[in-house]
Amino acid sequence: MIDRTGAAVSALVGLVSVLMLWHSTGMLDLWPFASAPHRGEHLIVDITPAPVTTLHEHYCNSSYPSYETYHPLSPLAKLLQVHVFHRHGDRAPSRNINPEPIWNECDGIVETLLLQTSDEDQSGRIPRFTRRMHNPGQGDTRDYRNGMFWEGNCYAGQLTRKGVEQMRALGRGLQSVYVDPPNGHSLWIDGEKPDIGDVAIRSTDVWRTIQSAQFLASAMFPSADPLHPVEIEIRPVQVDSLTVSELGCPRLQEIMKTLKGKGTPYDHYYAAPAKQLASQFDAILSASGIPLERYFDMLMCRSCNDKPRPCHPANTSLCITDSHVQHVMALASNWMQYEYTSGGSPARIEAARLRVGPLLKELLDRMQAATHSTSRLSAPRLFLYSGHDTTIGALLYLLQAADKRWPGYAANVAVELWQDGDGRWVRILFNGRPVKALSCDYDRCGWPAFLEYCKPFLPSDIDRECGSMPVSETRS
Template sequence: MRTVSTASIMLGAAGSVLALTPLDTFYPPTLNDTSYISNASIGTYGGIYKAGTNGPTEGTPYGTYDYCSMPHPRTQEYKEPEPIGKGTVKGKLVYLEYLQRHQRRTPYNILPGGENQPYQCDNVRPYLYAGPNSQSGVQPIPMYAQTYQDPTNPFTPDVNGTCQYPQITVGGVQDGYQHGRDLWKVYGEKLSLLPAKPNDRVWFRSSDSALTQGSAGAVLRGVWPEYDGALPLHQMVSSVDTVNEGYSCDAIDTTLDELESTAEWKEHLTVTDTLRSNLGSMLGATSSSWQDTFDHFSDNFQARLCNGYDLPCSVTNSSDCVTTEMADEVFRAGDWEWNYYWRTNPYVKKYIQVVEGLFIGEVLARIQAVQDGTSTLDYTHIFIHDGDLGPILGSLGINALRWPAMGSNIAFEVWEAEGKHDDLYVRVLYSGQPVETIHGTLDWIKLSELVDIMSPYVPSDIVTLCG
């Protein structure tokens, strides 16, 4: 486990000021222990949880864990792998596998007692239309969804305003465009891997979610701002999708039940009992879906703060509001849960296998094809969810896993030593920096070593494993 740097930058946290570098904010050294949750003096451990309505959003200093818009590779900070940068090895980047979570959005989880603030989304247009695969056919009018309330409808929504839940926000679109511009400057201009316009050596995929699809349009427009054609965004049939828990697998639920029955899990509920009780009574959130994990509270608070809204108040008592200190503890508990899900629980290998093992196998197959000389791709970009990035980072053995936030990204860079195709190396970046793991910092490792690290999480027979 890494320790907090002494040569550090001062970052604010509720109740104290911690001496942390931006990289430190990704790796809290006490995250494996429930004391991380209960220690109010560390606030958000340097993490940023606030942004305006509009973007692009960048945490300060850049590279800090920023839930609203995570850092990503950009030229101002990007450094080539150490052997390349120092000139001890000459080589070039030959393949990029880029995985990212969608950009910021409205919440999934609306407070059961109702929301005390309206959400407005008139400043963003979710486009919805279909057309033929040829320009010679009938071309549709580009249609977008516009949410409204009719005065004759006797039913009132849980949240006033013009948003659907969840949907990408205007800030998320603007963040995505900047994300793409930065990727082009690194992998297009600097490293000459990306083509000037899309060709048959690039490939894109998303889940079946409008969030990932909308993010893809924004990010890829940033990569190619002048491109005037259409692009295929590949998706699997939702019932067998290997991302976003698409396929049916009983072992996912049974393994989750097992890990949430451990003494460690129960301890984290004990130390947060007062917090959960207070939030439940204030916000009408007393059901098990709100009380058994911190997923719903975290999601609701994050979406508010990351889009220019305030923390919620009771709809029956406007002076009874969630405080910053309460939200900080919710976020710390959320971090602890994600670290437990994908790093420290006693069933973690099986849990990663059943949730994400098939997709990890797909990633390794594409990387292995580069090694075998059979790859037809230079650049793959896949738009997925936090629930996909978490197990992938777990399979890499990341030292500490905070909740993979909006726009979180993993870049698998495959480098070829000059004149030696068989001598391929991989660098894995998480949100722009080489990921720090139990196997060391993944800045320059043999491609075969990466396969050895991740292969145990690829199930040999997923059908049998799922029961």
């Protein structure tokens, strides 16, 4: 009782501190319980903004599943299939905002390439090649495009050494649960332990997500044959469901344009204050027209690697502060809620179906196949998906998860399909813990109930529902 009282007092003190911060920065005027024009859109799900948390406790370092904290669905339950979606590890900024500190966190991270045709093994006849990215700002005296690149060995958006270790830690955690538990007892329905051949791996076509998938899988299966090729499936960005983007879907673009229009909740709670805050940062750093998204990228990367806050070039006492960073994180959480909330209006349900529906349909199709067969050859047991913060966020918002914090580096969602007696059950873990959500109890959600909840978000014909889009369109 004493422990609970102390925790409650600590939580209350923390809440008061956060409210004081929000009041001092004007954030109390930005939340959904403030008055604003809604244009008839009412979100019936809980969209209370995510709490402001210490970056290093959540964003910079996500928790992992582990043998010590994991427990089976029940003593007699057995696994049929597991899907693990994860964000890449810690990285360098995607773009430079002068003045940028030296980024020397990426040395020793190389990629070995082995040329091989589909019908013959050439591993003994040709050399292996190593891919190493060269940063034009490293050791060069020329000013590349007005400081586009920083000094150091990190390429834009590249996985850092810290990011590598995060993915290895996640891989070891998954190994201790699903592959080789220390007690030697397999959780799988046939009693066998999976090997690298039982895994299907997907990644977005981004170097840091591909490398994250490689480091995770190598830690998850440390005894795999180094000469045996492991396939990582990569799809064109226009049709890659892991990107959960608007690319290739004109109908989704049309919906989101309407939901983000002038006078909408998105405009009031995110777009307008984001523009205002970005202008403040421009003034502090003597910059011009830099959107808040770029400041968010730079500040999070700096924070997680203990880099100094940026200051005005001619006045080092005028700097971006910790309060500014918390303000940015709170606005970012607002952005994610209005971008991915899946309920409240027909338009939002349709947007979720078009954006996340294709990935959800793939997931359910594979889980459905596992309910009809337990053969290792008929379907992979483990599916690994290497994506981004938006991948994880979109999935959690589709499930109406209670945790609305921005998914941190190495954030992970495990979707488990269990056989327990005559029933099949779904359990979903976020960073190793059961997801608390409005849609179902994901500590033990019945398979039929899960299917029923997912129905409104499953596209019947995604091409027809989206319409056509020129293949030449790419991300900005």
